[in-house]
Amino acid sequence: MDQKIKVVTLDSDTAPAGRSIFINQASSEGIGQSLVQTLAKAIGNSGDFAILSATPNATNQNTWIKYITDEKCGLLQGLSLVSRMNTFSFFRRSTGVSPPSVTV
Helix, strand or coil: CCCCCEEEEEEECHHHCCCCCEEEECCCCHHHHHHHHHHHHCCCCCEEEEECCCCCHHHHHHHHHHHHHHHHHCCCCEEEEEEEHHHHHHHHHHHHHCCCCCCC
């Protein structure tokens, strides 16, 4: 950015200082709330649930999860979050190795 390069982030955002513009497919709040509403409907508006996400540093998923677990939205009535894990943990435990990393 210091070299006048335009930086665009899509789907998963970065810190605003690190990009020129962020383009998202929908609002993160809307995605999180829709996920809770869909979950509630699927389990009869009552029960335990867990959240599995790909990686602990997926900014888009972490933002959705923030809205999923937001008690103030009133969507979690009757639902109880019992666990939150990322799938890299399962990979590491089942194979004994860490998932491959990508270096750019």
